[in-house]
Amino acid sequence: MRNLKLIIVREYLARVRNKTFMIMTFVSPIIMVGMVVLIAYLSNLNSDDNKVVAVYDENSTFFEEFSSDENISYLDFSEMSKEAAMDTVEQRDYYGLLYFPRSNDYQYLAEHTEFFANKAPGISFISDIESKISSVLTVKELQKRGVDPNAISEAKKKVNLQIENFSGEETSKLSNYVKMFFGGAAGYLLMMFIIIYGNMVMRSVIEEKTNRIIEIIISSVKPLQLMIGKILGTSFAGITQFVIWIVFGGILLFVITSIFGIDVYQSSPVNAQLDAGSQDEIRKLLVDIVNLPLAKIICCFLIYFIGGYFLYSSVYAAIGAAVDNETDTQQFMFPIIIPLMLGIYVGFFSVIDNPHGLVSTIFSYIPLTSPVVMLMRIPFGVAWWEILISMLILIGTIFLLIWVAAKIYRVGILMYGKKPTYKELYRWLKY
Amino acid sequence: MQNLLVAKNVSKNYGDFKALNKLSIEIPKQSIFGILGPNGAGKTTFIRIVNQITMPDEGEIFLDGEPLKQEHIQYIGYLPEERGLYKSMKVGEQVLYLAQLKGLSKKEATKRLKYWFEKLEIGDWWDKKIQELSKGMAQKIQFIVTVLHEPKLLIFDEPFSGFDPVNANLIRDEILNLRDQGATILFSTHRMESVEELCDYMALIHKSNKLLDGKVSEIKKQFKSNTYQVGIEVAQEEVFLQLLKEKFEVEPTFFHSIHQDLQLNIKIEPHFSQNDLLSFLMSHGKINHFVEVIPSVNDIFIKTIQSHA
Numbered sequence: 001m002r003n004l005k006l007i008i009v010r011e012y013l014a015r016v017r018n019k020t021f022m023i024m025t026f027v028s029p030i031i032m033v034g035m036v037v038l039i040a041y042l043s044n045l046n047s048d049d050n051k052v053v054a055v056y057d058e059n060s061t062f063f064e065e066f067s068s069d070e071n072i073s074y075l076d077f078s079e080m081s082k083e084a085a086m087d088t089v090e091q092r093d094y095y096g097l098l099y100f101p102r103s104n105d106y107q108y109l110a111e112h113t114e115f116f117a118n119k120a121p122g123i124s125f126i127s128d129i130e131s132k133i134s135s136v137l138t139v140k141e142l143q144k145r146g147v148d149p150n151a152i153s154e155a156k157k158k159v160n161l162q163i164e165n166f167s168g169e170e171t172s173k174l175s176n177y178v179k180m181f182f183g184g185a186a187g188y189l190l191m192m193f194i195i196i197y198g199n200m201v202m203r204s205v206i207e208e209k210t211n212r213i214i215e216i217i218i219s220s221v222k223p224l225q226l227m228i229g230k231i232l233g234t235s236f237a238g239i240t241q242f243v244i245w246i247v248f249g250g251i252l253l254f255v256i257t258s259i260f261g262i263d264v265y266q267s268s269p270v271n272a273q274l275d276a277g278s279q280d281e282i283r284k285l286l287v288d289i290v291n292l293p294l295a296k297i298i299c300c301f302l303i304y305f306i307g308g309y310f311l312y313s314s315v316y317a318a319i320g321a322a323v324d325n326e327t328d329t330q331q332f333m334f335p336i337i338i339p340l341m342l343g344i345y346v347g348f349f350s351v352i353d354n355p356h357g358l359v360s361t362i363f364s365y366i367p368l369t370s371p372v373v374m375l376m377r378i379p380f381g382v383a384w385w386e387i388l389i390s391m392l393i394l395i396g397t398i399f400l401l402i403w404v405a406a407k408i409y410r411v412g413i414l415m416y417g418k419k420p421t422y423k424e425l426y427r428w429l430k431y
Numbered sequence: 432m433q434n435l436l437v438a439k440n441v442s443k444n445y446g447d448f449k450a451l452n453k454l455s456i457e458i459p460k461q462s463i464f465g466i467l468g469p470n471g472a473g474k475t476t477f478i479r480i481v482n483q484i485t486m487p488d489e490g491e492i493f494l495d496g497e498p499l500k501q502e503h504i505q506y507i508g509y510l511p512e513e514r515g516l517y518k519s520m521k522v523g524e525q526v527l528y529l530a531q532l533k534g535l536s537k538k539e540a541t542k543r544l545k546y547w548f549e550k551l552e553i554g555d556w557w558d559k560k561i562q563e564l565s566k567g568m569a570q571k572i573q574f575i576v577t578v579l580h581e582p583k584l585l586i587f588d589e590p591f592s593g594f595d596p597v598n599a600n601l602i603r604d605e606i607l608n609l610r611d612q613g614a615t616i617l618f619s620t621h622r623m624e625s626v627e628e629l630c631d632y633m634a635l636i637h638k639s640n641k642l643l644d645g646k647v648s649e650i651k652k653q654f655k656s657n658t659y660q661v662g663i664e665v666a667q668e669e670v671f672l673q674l675l676k677e678k679f680e681v682e683p684t685f686f687h688s689i690h691q692d693l694q695l696n697i698k699i700e701p702h703f704s705q706n707d708l709l710s711f712l713m714s715h716g717k718i719n720h721f722v723e724v725i726p727s728v729n730d731i732f733i734k735t736i737q738s739h740a
Contacts, residue, residue: 006531014520212515216576219482219509220532222501414484416513427446 003221004229011233015200016240025241029249037256051095051125056085058102065136072128086116096121098129106141110134175288180352182292183376186301187347190308190371191340197238197309198316198336201231202329205320205413214413223410228402231313292379300378300387307394308371311401312336318405321412328419343372355380365390367397404429435460435584435615436481441490443476450476452639453490458617458632463610465630465647466619467732473639474619475512478588481617482509494584505534508582512589514573516561523557526576533580540579547575570598578609585609587618591625603629623729633728635735642735647728654726654734657699660684662692662720663712671715679708690719 015021050070054077055063066074077085077097089097096117103109113133115121139149205227208214217226319332346369350359355377364374364382370390374382411428412420420428436458443451451473458464466474479485481492483504492499494506517525523544530540548554551571561569570593577585587606591599606616606629620626626633626647634644643650665671671693675681680698688694699708705723712718726734 003532006528010528014517018519208517211518212511212513213517215484215511215513216509216529217532218484219507219511220504220529414479430446 004225004232007221007226007229008233008236011204011230012236014204015234015237021237021241025244026248029245029252032245032249033252033256036253052092053095053129054085054089054097055100056080056082056097057100058082059100059104061140062100062136066132072125089116090118095125106137106144110137175285178285178289179292179379182297182379183351184348186297186305186375187344187372190305190375191344193238193242193305194309194312194336194340197234198313200238201234201313202316202320203326204230204234205317205409206323206326206329209321209324209413209416218413223413224402224406227314227317227406227409230317231310234313235309293381297378301375303391304371304375304394307391307398311367311371311394311398312340314398314402314405318408318412321409322415322420322425323412324416324419339366339368340372343369347373347376351376351380356382361386365393367394370394433460434458435495436617437493438477438481439491439493441477441480441487441492443473443480443485443487449639451480451487454636454639454641455490456634456641456644458615460615461610461613462631463606463616463618463629465626465633466617466636467621467623467626467633467728468619468636469621469736472636474636475588477636478509478511478586478617478619481584481586482507505580506583508533508577508580508585510573510577510585510587510590512592514593516569516572516576518562519560521557522559522561522564522572525561526572526579529576530579535580543579543581544575547579551575567595567598570594571601574598574602574605578605581614583614585614585616587616589620589622590618591620591622623727623732626728635732637736637739642739650731651725654731655723656726657701657705658724659697659699659705659708660686660720660722660724661695661697661712661718662686662688662690663695663716663718664690664692665716668693674715675711678711679703686720688720692719694720696724 051072052075053072054075055066057063057076057078060078063074063076063078068074072095075094077088080088082099086097088094096115099114099116100109101112101114103112110133115126115129142149142152208217221229315336319329319336322332323329343363346359346363350357350363351373354360360373360377363369364377364386371394374387374390378387407429408425434457436456438454438456440453440455441451442449442453454473454477456464456466456477466477468474476485480487481499483499483501494503497503520528526544527537527540530544531537535543545554548557553568553571556564556568556572561572564572577587585606587602590602590606594602603625606618610616618625618629630647632645633647633650635642645653672681675695675697679700682696682698684694684696686694697708699705709718709721712721
């Protein structure tokens with residue numbers, strides 16, 4: 001135990017004192033916050049852009065229906081000749097010219113109204129204009145047929161389905177977004193952690209091998225001890241880095257947004273929905289968050305996070321031991337990257353679509369994908385026994401994989417020169 | 432004399448490859464024991480087994496009478512053939528870390544390290560990183576790491592390969608010094624001169640088998656061929672040679688001499704003594720040089736391996 005502690009401390013210090021590590025720790029939050037601020041700034045900039053659209057209506061009946069708003073200003077050019085209108089638009093560099101041909105057949109107009117522009121207009125602009133024209137034409141058509149458009153709009157019923165669980169609590173429809181956010185964030189965080197710090201474990205194994213210090217170390221400690229110390233020391237360094245990222249990044253974001261007065265939260269989809277929703281919706285959402293099995297989520301998050309990290313980093317350590325330099329690691333990366341990617345994709349497509357479907361369920365049992373997939377499923381409510389089975393499979397696999405990795409590690413760290421094949425790795429298990 | 436390290440029938444296989452085949456060795460206390468053998472003979476495998484880096488498939492090893500166990504690592508100092516240090520770690524910190532892994536307390540390790548730094552006059556290296564040191568300097572640190580915990584058994588795998596001549600000398604002197612202070616030294620090499628120079632005992636391993644072992648002086652006695660190197664001045668060389676060849680096996684040889692003499696290697700049959708040869712020679716000429724030919728370790732090595740081929 002004393003040696004394990006020594007190894008953990010050394011590995012931790014070696015990681016933390018590394019220059020690249022220090023730079024990454026403090027520069028990453030700056031870059032991230034910079035990106036967020038930049039995106040917020042750019043989207044503000046974009047929406048400020050006012051488009052001027054000229055309307056040329058040969059019937060002189062539609063212009064009054066087009067009221068300018070903050071995005072688009074409409075000018076009435078119907079007084080000019082069509083050619084003059086087009087020239088003016090081009091000269092003044094307006095966004096475009098909307099042209100209604102002479103006709104009182106609204107169906108004809110619906111098909112033959114034209115928009116002239118030098119630059120192809122954006123998709124959202126086109127659909128905006130289309131729906132505007134469509135509603136104008138519909139109202140006119142209704143009036144023509146002697147129907148009161150107000151009666152129609154009054155007759156329309158907007159449905160807002162109230163979702164309740166069987167114990168009678170009302171839930172917000174937004175709660176799925178919240179669950180998705182919780183699960184997705186947890187799964188994604190785990191994947192990032194595994195890739196970043198698993199790689200670090202691997203590099204540190206390779207470093208010991210190329211420095212040729214490994215034989216001196218393992219004449220003092222057991223290879224398994226060294227491997228576990230390495231994994232733990234690196235993970236503590238990782239946690240340190242994550243905490244600094246969150247704290248430093250949070251402070252930075254707060255300071256910058258308050259200095260520049262940028263509303264970063266404006267563009268998030270949940271908020272947009274919230275604006276539309278009523279007070280009642282917000283209340284329900286809060287109830288939902290409180291009602292999320294938070295204790296369960298946190299508990300499972302810790303277990304799957306630690307389990308998943310141990311599972312993968314032992315594989316990383318074995319890969320590091322099997323090769324002499326980092327370029328040789330590529331061929332062994334597949335067993336790590338494929339299940340991780342699979343976990344994330346299954347999580348983002350299958351779980352969100354149907355959290356308790358067959359695919360999601362199976363992948364939340366398979367040990368290589370279960371940490372990611374199960375973490376995403378849990379906010380949607382997973383039975384205890386399901387979690388238990390999945391965890392037992394995971395823990396069993398961890399022990400098996402650490403055993404295999406330790407075997408490869410033990411043999412690999414003393415092998416120099418040639419790049420081993422999978423077949424040779426298998427043979428090492430029997431040494 | 433009591434033995435510090437005893438190996439009994441130690442075998443190790445890597446898949447189908449037999450790295451060691453029933454090796455038995457006894458290493459007496461306070462001796463310098465050389466394991467000889469060509470590359471790939473199994474020397475490093477044996478050393479790794481003693482260091483508990485690899486486990487033997489069969490056989491037992493005893494250190495100081497006890498079966499080898501994990502706690503014994505603190506009594507063993509190991510300088511592997513493939514050696515190095517953490518490049519980006521500071522010298523002092525690194526040596527302390529490695530010494531603590533060997534069971535020393537941080538305080539004790541610091542004290543001893545200061546002593547060694549003074550002894551080798553490298554006090555100002557404490558806060559330097561290994562990558563700032565020259566190779567020779569790093570080798571000195573490496574040596575300190577090996578001996579700092581004052582092990583009973585010191586194991587050097589090819590200690591002279593990779594060391595520059597100055598450091599090689601330093602190591603040779605320290606090896607003798609440590610032996611005199613009570614340590615037992617096991618070293619493996621394929622360089623015969625170093626065995627000649629240093630070892631009290633030796634074992635010869637070839638293709639995973641031990642071919643011979645024992646005290647170096649006794650092995651030499653065993654391998655001597657009753658051959659004498661002679662420098663003699665005679666009047667009629669051809670007549671003399673003819674007479675000589677009737678009684679003994681004769682081969683020409685060469686050594687440095689200030690005389691114009693006939694230089695010969697003369698082998699005598701067991702039923703003659705060297706006095707018989709001497710009296711024969713005396714009756715024919717003036718003897719300038721008469722010495723027994725003692726086989727070098729190199730000769731023994733080659734001869735043994737050839738006889739087993």
